[in-house]
Amino acid sequence: MPSLSIRSATGRARQWSITTVALYAVLIVIALVQLFPLYWLLTFSLKNNQQIFSSHPLSFPFQPRWENYEKVWNVGNIGTYFLNSVWITVVATVVTLLIASFATYAITRMNWKGSKLVLGVIMVAMMIPVHSTLIPLYSMFNAVNLIDNPFSILLSYIAFNLPITVLIMLGFYYTIPREIEEAAIMDGSSVNRLVLTIIFPMTGSVVATTGIVNMIYNWNEFIFVNTFISSNELKTLTVGVQNFIGQYTTDWGAIGATLMISILPILLAFLFLSDQIVEGLAAGSIKG
Template sequence: MRKQKFLLKTVVYVLLLLGATITTIPFLYMVSTSLKGQTYVFEVPPKFIPTDPTLQNFSDAWNSNNFQGYFMNSVFVSVLTTVIVLISSSMLAFAFARFHFRGKRFLFMIILLTLMIPGMMLIIPQFILAKNLGLLNNLWGLVFVYVAMNIAVNTFLLRGFFEGIPRELEDATRIDGGGFFTIFFKVVLPLSKPALATVAIFTFLFGWDEFVWAVISINEPEKYTLPVAIATFHGAHQTQWGLVFAASLFAIFPVILAFVLLQKHFIKGLTAGSVKG
């Protein structure tokens, strides 16, 4: 039995290592290419370790084509979207988890139904609404749409987590004279850091990586976010792959940083929110 368990565990670890290696290779190749001069990009056979590594691609990418402006546009849109979604979805989820009101179940079912609608089907209605509200070609228009697209799923996630918080803690707060706002801000939210971290990561990733709506709604180049900018950057430098991959690494870095900072809460929050509700 011990030999069988050891053999099974070994096979599992080997398969996990193989899967991790396969998924990591494209990223390593991108890093490798970003460190190569144009002369070595298409060498055969390709080398993961550059013959003459250089950081010039990173300097050129950061200082060309208003890349810094694109980077700040993405930071503005992603951070603002994340903050608004955290506030609105947590309040909405708390209401569904703790309050009793007429039509509560029906309204929550409507929220769940919105999760079943493919995002691409909403492009035309979003465009018409944004046009009528004057939000086309505007970073605030991106924030408005991104918030609307993220509230439903994050409300569902947070509601499940909030329902797992013992009601006795809220009762004790009421006995001490605290109201709903005190319970929400000083009891529920501090205990919900794992779920809030999960929501923050998902929302930030969405705002940072979203391409379709950004390329449709933004026409002025100075208002591009990074995904759109890198696509046009690739068009302007289609033979300079080292430059394109260096720009892509700049775009990936904040995502990796956000996950590293919040990873200790991520798995716990995702699991808790997915099994309750």
């Protein structure tokens, strides 16, 4: 009997190890597939037009042209576009998270007439195609002199990101025990203090999740900036890349360097916030 138990345990351990190796092998393959576009873009950004069209697409250049990055930053005005993208993304994301947090708290934690109607309007707003609003938005911003003004971009980003932000936050807010609020009220806490010092600190994971979602959209958005902004000094990185596309020639290496610069902030943000993002998505998917 003892020998049989030892053999079965050994068999289970061997089977577990084989399963683990197979799982890690699959994960490594998936990781390589995910990293492939980054490698290709890096090699693309370190070549000139002749190398891009004459060499193998996956080959790393023998003489990397790091000057492509210097060219796009100094000559191509990418530094200005990069700073515009940073401050517009940060401001729009922060304002959206604040408004969405207050709105979600009011909808899920407070009893008032019209809460279901407001939630319904927010959900209906998610069904509106972005491109169908370009002409009405342009007419409205033109009437109030906001064309070629960064406020038109900020207002558009906030308005279109609010519905999805509230939707992600809803599930998390429903899981917060009401006993916490009741205890705070019994201790003499005001509603404002309750929200700012107790509720908001508890929502860090879902805020990180919605924050990265907003950052990705705001950073990569093209159509609003291309429609509402005409001044070169107000353009963002996604629109500024068009400077290297000419009528008769296109600097593909410079375009690759610009794209490589544009994805770095999002990659860094995701790396630092990955744990909070997973936690927020898991918590927000359960309604308690």
